[in-house]
Amino acid sequence: MSLRHALLALLTAKPMNGYDLAKVFDRSVAYVWHAPHSQIYPELRRMEADHLVAVESIRRGTKGTKRIYSITETGRGELRRWIETPAPIDMLHDAERLRGAYLEFGSYDAARRYYTAHRDHYELWERQWAVHADQIAAGDTTLIRTRLAAPRTGDPATVVAYKVHTYRGLAAQAHLEVEWAKQGLAMIDDLETQAQARAAEGALTE
Amino acid sequence: MSLRHALLALLTAKPMNGYDLAKVFDRSVAYVWHAPHSQIYPELRRMEADHLVAVESIRRGTKGTKRIYSITETGRGELRRWIETPAPIDMLHDAERLRGAYLEFGSYDAARRYYTAHRDHYELWERQWAVHADQIAAGDTTLIRTRLAAPRTGDPATVVAYKVHTYRGLAAQAHLEVEWAKQGLAMIDDLETQAQARAAEGALTE
DNA sequence: ACAGCCATGTAAGTCGTTACATGATTGC
DNA sequence: GCAATCATGTAACGACTTACATGGCTGT
Numbered sequence: 001m002s003l004r005h006a007l008l009a010l011l012t013a014k015p016m017n018g019y020d021l022a023k024v025f026d027r028s029v030a031y032v033w034h035a036p037h038s039q040i041y042p043e044l045r046r047m048e049a050d051h052l053v054a055v056e057s058i059r060r061g062t063k064g065t066k067r068i069y070s071i072t073e074t075g076r077g078e079l080r081r082w083i084e085t086p087a088p089i090d091m092l093h094d095a096e097r098l099r100g101a102y103l104e105f106g107s108y109d110a111a112r113r114y115y116t117a118h119r120d121h122y123e124l125w126e127r128q129w130a131v132h133a134d135q136i137a138a139g140d141t142t143l144i145r146t147r148l149a150a151p152r153t154g155d156p157a158t159v160v161a162y163k164v165h166t167y168r169g170l171a172a173q174a175h176l177e178v179e180w181a182k183q184g185l186a187m188i189d190d191l192e193t194q195a196q197a198r199a200a201e202g203a204l205t206e
Numbered sequence: 207m208s209l210r211h212a213l214l215a216l217l218t219a220k221p222m223n224g225y226d227l228a229k230v231f232d233r234s235v236a237y238v239w240h241a242p243h244s245q246i247y248p249e250l251r252r253m254e255a256d257h258l259v260a261v262e263s264i265r266r267g268t269k270g271t272k273r274i275y276s277i278t279e280t281g282r283g284e285l286r287r288w289i290e291t292p293a294p295i296d297m298l299h300d301a302e303r304l305r306g307a308y309l310e311f312g313s314y315d316a317a318r319r320y321y322t323a324h325r326d327h328y329e330l331w332e333r334q335w336a337v338h339a340d341q342i343a344a345g346d347t348t349l350i351r352t353r354l355a356a357p358r359t360g361d362p363a364t365v366v367a368y369k370v371h372t373y374r375g376l377a378a379q380a381h382l383e384v385e386w387a388k389q390g391l392a393m394i395d396d397l398e399t400q401a402q403a404r405a406a407e408g409a410l411t412e
Numbered sequence: 413a414c415a416g417c418c419a420t421g422t423a424a425g426t427c428g429t430t431a432c433a434t435g436a437t438t439g440c
Numbered sequence: 441g442c443a444a445t446c447a448t449g450t451a452a453c454g455a456c457t458t459a460c461a462t463g464g465c466t467g468t
Contacts (some may be wrong), residue, residue, distance in 0.1 A: 002301045003455085021418050032304045039456065041421055046432070061464050069324035082305070083312030086319055089302055089327050091240035093412045093428085095208045096295055098238045099288070101372040102215045104365045106289030111368070113292055121295050155401045159310045160315070165393055169386040171331040176382055180375040187371055195361045209427085225447050245428065267436045272447070299456085387458055 003035050003043050005082045007051060008075050013147040014145035015056075018044055028143050031132050031167065042067055051077055076152075100184075108192045112185060119181035126174035133167035136160055209241050209249050211288050214258060214281050214379055219353040221262075221276035224250055234349050237338050237373065250275055258284055281359075306390075314398045318391060325387035339373035367382035 008028040010021060021044070022037040044067075047053045052075035058066040072078075096118065101112040130191075135141050138158065139148065143161075148156045216227060219289060227250070228243040237243075250273075253259045258281035264272040297347040302324065309317040341347050345354065350369075354362045366385075 001454095002304050005308070006304060009311070012311075017419075022419095029304070030298075032298060032300045032307060034299060034456095036457080037419090038458085041419095045421095049302070052349050058418075063462095066419070078309075079308070079311040083309055083320075084316045086323060087301075087305065089323075090218055091429090092236075092238060093208070093240060094238045094438080095293075095375065097372055098208050098235070099293065099374075101235075101238060101369045102211070103289055103368045104286075105215070105218075105282075105285040110290045116291060117295075131360075153405075154310050155397070157400065159399045161397055162394060163307050165386075166303055167413090169382075170303065172386070173379060173382060176341055176375075176379060180344060180371075180378070181329075184371055184454060189369060191361070191364045195272045195364065198276075198361075207427095223447075224449090225445095228447095242429075243447095244430085245448080247447095251449095266447075269433095270436055270447070295433095297456090 001082075002033055003039060004047060004052070004072055006033055006035070007040065007043065007047065008079050010143075011053060011069060011071040012079070012153070013150050015068050017066050017068050021069070024143055027141070031129060032170070040047055047075070050074075090193070108188055111188050113182040116189070117180045118184075119178050122174040122177035122181070123156050126178060129167045129171040129174060133164050133171060136163045136167065138161065207288075207291070208239055209245060210242070210253060211255065212239055213246065213249065214277055214285050217259065217275060217277040217281070218285070219356050220351055221274050223272050223274050227275070230349055233347070237335060238376070245345065252279070256280075262360070269282050293344075314394055317394050321387045321390040321394070323353035324390075325384050328380040328387070332384060335373045335377040335380060339370050340375060342369045342373065 006025070007021060010016070010024055011030065013024075016024065018037065018041050019164060022040050025040065044053065048055055053069045053074055054072050056068045056070070058068065060066045068153070100118075101116060103114060136144050139160070140146055144160070147153060148159065153159060212231070213227060216222070216230055217234065222230065224243070224247050228246050231241060231246065249367060250259065254261055254275070255358045257278055259275045260278050261274070262274045264274065280324075303318060306324075309320060342350050345351055345366070350366070354365065359365060
């Protein structure tokens with residue numbers, strides 16, 4: 001139900017149609033939860049059926065309609081419930097780490113490619129998360145400004161602080177990932193030279 | 207396809223039936239990738255259909271049969287391909303972090319519950335990952351011993367090193383999560399007292 | 413007129429979750 | 441005889457992915 005709550009959270013800033021929601025999503029929530037528009041549209045329909053959002057349809061040309069969603073009281077209640085109710089942390093499904101634990105099935109070069117890609121990936125995300133945290137801290141995105149200006153938003157310092165702490169936390173995690181990958185690369189060099197040394201010794205003994 | 211590769215990796219140690227595989231899974235791969243037996247049995251059937259594993263059926267009572275799976279050459283090829291081929295890192299779906307970014311929809315106490323649960327969760331996992339890494343480093347699990355004794359296992363030091371580095375990495379990540387949660391708890395105290403101070407000031411001014 | 417963005421979807425397939433279901437063997 | 445554990449599944453549902461599909465509006 002994460003997508004649902006993410007969309008509700010965005011709609012507390014202001015009413016939006018699916019397209020705008022998808023765009024705003026990509027520049028905010030997507031830093032923790034990715035979703036393509038093909039998932040957003042049907043989810044909004046389901047949320048409408050569950051009365052979490054209300055829709056205003058606007059004609060567009062002869063056939064098309066633009067659907068503007070706004071959060072309902074039921075929707076706000078669901079957001080509150082979502083945070084107030086303790087939620088078990090999901091079971092682990094770390095495909096990346098799984099590959100990392102079984103690199104022995106490939107060559108040393110494949111292992112190097114793995115760690116290099118890992119390092120590059122998290123170097124990128126470290127920057128992105130850090131920038132995003134700074135932007136929120138500075139009130140420097142349209143979304144956060146709209147959100148803080150919206151009625152019934154609680155203490156602005158609190159709203160900002162939770163997000164900043166989350167994204168700085170992610171940046172710190174990413175930093176550790178980068179360090180881990182670099183150590184991995186050094187480790188592979190050691191493993192390979194040691195394996196070669198043993199192979200050479202074995203050849204002499206034979 | 208992670209489950210598939212995890213099962214193949216386990217079968218390089220020795221042939222096993224679904225039940226044993228599920229048990230061994232829980233004490234090894236499950237530290238990075240969770241799967242219940244209800245997923246393992248059908249997956250093994252599919253892997254058989256794809257010739258990644260071969261089966262020996264053994265009668266058991268009048269009706270039951272025990273199915274012992276072993277990895278085929280095709281299966282070993284698939285493991286190699288899995289590691290040799292660069293794989294894109296999955297899109298982010300971090301439900302826990304999403305909740306963390308939107309704690310403002312609940313009370314300060316709900317936020318405290320969130321961070322407390324987060325801290326406890328990762329304290330547990332930090333210990334588990336660290337212990338698991340140590341056990342592998344010491345060759346102290348049945349699986350790793352069987353694996354190292356199995357034919358066609360490569361350099362034992364390499365096999366062990368990849369896993370130890372992975373699990374120590376996870377332990378380090380978990381440690382950071384714990385620190386992050388503790389900082390979160392301190393942050394909430396600050397936010398709440400500051401919000402109360404502002405509320406009191408507002409009351410005076412009115 | 414054409415490109416680029418606005419706008420909304422559907423469809424097929426894969427993977428994972430939770431709950432249900434059944435029977436055999438072993439040790440006490 | 442009974443409990444624990446061995447052993448193997450099915451079913452319904454929910455969530456996510458990738459690809460396909462269609463048409464409107466806007467500026468040059």
